[in-house]
Amino acid sequence: MYSTKLIFALILTAVMAACSSSASEHVLTENSITITLPSDEPTAPKQVRLEVITENIIRVSSSPQDKLPPSSSLMITDKLPSPPTWEQVETADSICLKTSQLQAWVSKQTGEVTFKSASGNSILSEAPSGKAFGPPADLDQDGIFSIRQSFESDADEALYGLGQQQTGLFNYKGYHVDLTQYNSVVAVPFLVSSRNYAILWDNYSITKFGDDRDPMPLSELRLYDANGKEGFLTAIYANDKSRPDEGLIEQEGHIAYAFLDDLNKIPKDFDMANGVATWQGKLQARKNGMHHFHMTYSGYIKVWANGKLLVDRWRESWNPGPLVFDVPLDTAAATDFKIEWIPESTQSFLSLKFLPPDPHKTDSTYTFRSEAGKMLDYYFVAGNNMDELISGYRQLTGKAQVMPKWAMGFWQSRERYKTQEELLNTVAEYRKRNIPLDNIVQDWSYWPEDAWGSHDFDPARFPDPEGMIDQVHDQYQAHIMISVWPKFYEGIEHYRQFDEKGWLYKQNIINRQRDWIGEGYISTFYDAFNPGARELFWKQINEKLYSKGFDAWWLDATEPDVLSNASIQHRKSLMNPTALGSATEFFNGYPLVNAKGIYNGQRATNPDDRVFILTRSAFPGIQRYGAATWSGDISARFDELEQQIPAGLNFSLSGLPYWTTDIGGFFVEDKYDRPDPEGEALDEWRELNTRWYQYGTFTPLYRAHGQYPYREVFNIAPEGHPAYESIVFYNRLRYRLMPYIYSVTGSVHHDDYTIMRPLIMDFGEDTAVREIDDQFMFGPSILVNPVYHYKATSRSMYFPKGAGWYDLLTGVYQEGGVQKSVDAPYGKIPLYVQSGSIIPLGPAIEYTDEKPAEEITLFVYGGQNGSFELYEDEGTNYNYEQGKFSIIPITYNDPDKTLTIGDRKGNFEGMLTSRTFRIILVEKDHPVAYDPDLTSNIIINYTGEAVKVTLGEQWLNKSQ
Structure with missing residues (x-):
């Protein structure tokens, strides 16, 4: 066993032993072993370090350089436990760091690491040549690399976590997972395995997981048009939805309208707001087996293979979402294939790519591949069950707080309460009907139209904000949450305060990019990676909002969504550079540091009241800042309700205990809101909300929100209707269960428990x-x-x-x-x-x-x-x-x-x-x-x- 008294002797012994060897060298410290590998390949690891964190957690770091860079992490807490005692075991070709619970063996020649139980049973091994480094795709900076680490995986292993995806997948084994922050997609690079281990991947850049190959365009398959000619699919762009076969005919092998910049590829004469586009033909494989298709879509989309309807979905045109579906394809026979797309808007999106079968990539291994980082850095967590893995995650990234008790009750919200009177009348109606309610939410645009970021209330619509808050508190015994964005209109006072310090992302200003409010206003976001900027942001919202008595924070667009639907490269340019480095390196970390500023600011201002934050995006460690996450701007449909269940389950398995979804879905189809649903549409609307409220009652946070029609139970259906009666019944059941629910909430903090x-x-x-x-x-x-x-x-x-x-x-x-x-x-x-x-x-x-x-x-x-x-x-x-x-x-x-x-x-x-x-x-x-x-x-x-x-x-x- 090692102690500080022996450390210098151990280092001297290791160095002397290394000097007598022509192979690897290794150096010991009190809590680590660092190996210098013999390879001179620029893409191969040169240094590998094993560091003991706890009996069950070992950190692996690696670099292609002669020296590992200094340790620095946003996600890891600065309150790690003192390392336990451990021992070194050495053989001719390997060195082992061994605790009482875990062994980590590293090859002296390749740097590959194998993790074993205390008894020597293998848990996980890095794949041969699994570590790789290269130049970042869009960054030329010394000491920054693209990073890849592959692991061996049993065919029957199941893999979960990774934040909140919206693809409908639960077990990610064999699939490509894109960890990119996006509205409704939350990137949390924490993986848990059915084999009772976990990996926390300490990297902030865009990361691909699992089958890390980039999905391919359809043209990589053998394509046949509607007449059987090989080479393309037949595309028809029809301007009349009732006559989809009459329109501009194209031969196409790519469907790639994923971002704003791609829309100029759509035929200019196609009326996207009123038309329909179809692609027909056949697909034939170049390799037999199951093909995974990756789609991004908005509007109405249907997909058929051999006459079977595989996809029938809808999303609001401005907010495309991901979808994965599988089609078995054959090299000997072609498969009939058809896509029908009704965009509904001049800004609607569709792309389709695929990945062919590859047993090595899908059955035998999985990979983390990140765009940029100073070194390869991950934490291996072992346990006897998944609760122990989650506990390991929170040891590394910080405890989740006990949420305020009121936050475990029911929240009412809508997009949005346009006046003070609307908000107060809503709370009053709940109290009049004796329906339990704890929180009312004031969503966005309470400010004057031209003053986003001012945090001021429009006096014409909110004449007495302090009085409104006092009335919610004192008369109705409820709490009130306020929406805050990291966004500022050019020229307002708060903008100037940031600008004079150089704490704004300026590219959107340079681009003169206007948003969607009125005739459009030019804006940008503040740099939350800058500690001074975080302090200023808190100062502004404290002076304008917290001092008025607001109880909690709704942090919107925290991906950050500076410009919706911009390409990933363009999104990087809009937040580049950050105070810590390039946007490529830190792209996924924004929601973490943004929440940190509000948490630290409020606790310093008022140490007595628990911070409560609801944020649209998340990242490892955000739970230590009093933050919960909601599933973004999703659609009001039964298939979307279905998809939220695995999204929430994997979010919980990512170590983040507090999650919620918009009960009823955020945006709605025309049949529901023009002007009001009626007939069959009204029946479906009421049933959708009933089923969603039933589900939402048993999610960690119980909250209704969405576009018109209004989501209050008394606006969904009248008293006596089955929808009304069911929603109120389960609401009251949740409140009866409050001793149970709050006890579980306490266990989240004290025992690292998981609610959902x-x-x-x-x-x-x-x-x-x-x-x-x-x-x-x-x-x-x-x-x-x-x-x-x-x-x-x-x-x-x-x-x-x-x-x-x-x-x-x-x-x-x-x-x-x-x-x-x-x-x-x-x-x-x-x-x-x-x-x-x-x-x-x-x-x-x-x-x-x-x-x-x-x-x-x-x-x-x-x-x-x-x-x-x-x-x-x-x-x-x-x-x-x-x-x-x-x-x-x-x-x-x-x-x-x-x-x-x-x-x-x-x-x-x-x-x-x-x-x-x-x-x-x-x-x-x-x-x-x-x-x-x-x-x-x-x-x-x-x-x-x-x-x-x-x-x-x-x-x-x-x-x-």
């Missing part, structure tokens, strides 16, 4: 769950099964092995390890509770701090032993960081049916010193329907000391 849990987290031994992307656990107990098809009245679901399952609403029992269809009528989302669960239900409340939970009903689900920790603190401040919180441990022993409410641990100001617990036992042979007001003959008056009771049939009041 893919089944692989809790049932990893059950291989059937690896591909399940539409079911998840909400906390430890509740299995959530969203319904995402129009007019569906049932859905197929899997009950994981290792537990029995109780229908939450009826109490009816179901054995695990079964796939079956379950009822899902209009007003119901199937919810099941795992046997052994203990769920605390609180009183009926209309906001989270309306009254303390003096009476709690404990629903105990028999069949297995169980436990739960009831967590409480002061709700809105950071005193929990100083230990001011309490935990009441609750355990259930199933064989003898005993429930123990243990000694309370801890205390805080305002803590209830006594309370009442009512106990409800639900068993396989004694189903009990959900009723939070159900009476029981077992009532415990709890004063903080342990109480043990035996449960039996006598628990239930016979009158029930």
Whole structure:
């Protein structure tokens, strides 16, 4: 074992040994081994360093230069634990860094690293020649390289995480994943494996993961036109949607209208706002097997292969989104292929590329490939389960805070409340109807039209902002969040303050690029990588907004989206250079540093109130800044609702615990908003919102938002309608579950827990769950099964092995390890509770701090032993960081049916010193329907000391 007393002797020994060798050299420090490799290839590693972080975490760094650059990281916290003791093991061709839990072996010749368990079982190996360096594609700067690292991968391995993609994929094994910040796409280079390891890739540039080949144009396939002639597809650009076969005919091998600059390639005579474009013909492979097609689209898009409809989607024209679909292709026979695109606008987008099969790239390996960095740098995290991997991620990047309790309640928002009166009337209506609500959101454009970035309120529409805020707080007992952009119109006072310091990205100003407001205004974003700029941004929003009493921050366009739909190269030019270096090197890091400035600013200004940030983009480490993320400007459709489920699950597996989606979807099809939906469209709109509200109730943050039609429940449907009744029922259920939900929130901080849990987290031994992307656990107990098809009245679901399952609403029992269809009528989302669960239900409340939970009903689900920790603190401040919180441990022993409410641990100001617990036992042979007001003959008056009771049939009041 190594200690500081031995370090100089060890270094001297290593250097002397290296001098006697013609191969590699290695140097030891107190926490690392650095190897100098014999290769002189400019693209190969010259230096490889293994650094011990914890017993289960090892950092790998590498460079093609003679010396590794100084360590510097935005994502890694500056509060890493002290390194543990470790030992070096050396063989003729390898050196090992060995902790009590983990071994990392590095080849003296190639620098390839293999990770093994303490017992020597292989966990992960870098692929042969897996490390590679090269010149960045668009950057000529000494000491900056493009970087690639490949790893070997078993064919049956499943790979998750990587932020929030919108491709509909859950398991990324075998696929190409583009980690580029974009509206609704969040790049988080943290990977978790079904083999219970994780990799945190410490790089800020655009990164390709998995099959890192760049997708190819369609012309790389053998193409045949509508007449069977080889070479191209037949394209028809028709200006009348009702006559798609009549229009300009082209022979095309590329469909590449991905960005603004590409739209000039579209035939000038094509009326994009009213027309339809089709591509028809055949595709024939150059290699047999499954081909992955990568599409970017907006407007209406349909794709057929051999007459089968594969894609039928829609997105608002100004905000294209990604999609991946698979088509098996053959070298011997061509496949009929057709695309139909209705752009709906003069600025709509479509591109289609593909990747052919390659077993090495898809089955045997996966790769991280980044555009730019000073060195290759990643952290390997080992664990026994995915919770341990997430905990390792947070050890590296920082703890997630306990969110303010009110943030776990319901938020109402729309795009947007145009006046003070609209906002106040909305809160008043919720209170009048006794529908629970904790937060109202003022979205963008509250400022005068020509003063974006001023953070001023337009006095004609918001005559008394302070009075509005006070009324929300004092009369309605709610909180209010404000939208803030990092964007400034040229010439306003806040712009000048940044400009005189050189803290603005100026290229958009030089370009004289106008935005979409009125006749258009010229603007740009501030450089959040500059510490002084971050301080100035906080100073401005503090003076204009926080001082007025706003509770929380909605940080929009934090990719940063300086110009929507610009090409990636153009986007880089618009944020170049940053204070830290080129935009190529730091492209993906903006949301992290932007959130950092607000968090540090508010905590310095007011250390008492918890910071709460909602941001459209994210990056590793953002959880330590009180930040949550929403899934961006998505469309109001059932297929988009379906796609949000794997997006949210992978976001959670990326180590980021707080996520939300626009309930109802953000932008809507014409049938819903011109002027109001009616008939079948109205029925579909109400059902879509009902199903989305049901799902949103059980996501970490519960929030409705979107374009017109308005998303308030009373604007969706009248009282008495099934949509209204269902939405209000699940809203009230969430508030009854607040003791459960807030306890889980506490566990996020104290135990590095994850709220929204893919089944692989809790049932990893059950291989059937690896591909399940539409079911998840909400906390430890509740299995959530969203319904995402129009007019569906049932859905197929899997009950994981290792537990029995109780229908939450009826109490009816179901054995695990079964796939079956379950009822899902209009007003119901199937919810099941795992046997052994203990769920605390609180009183009926209309906001989270309306009254303390003096009476709690404990629903105990028999069949297995169980436990739960009831967590409480002061709700809105950071005193929990100083230990001011309490935990009441609750355990259930199933064989003898005993429930123990243990000694309370801890205390805080305002803590209830006594309370009442009512106990409800639900068993396989004694189903009990959900009723939070159900009476029981077992009532415990709890004063903080342990109480043990035996449960039996006598628990239930016979009158029930």
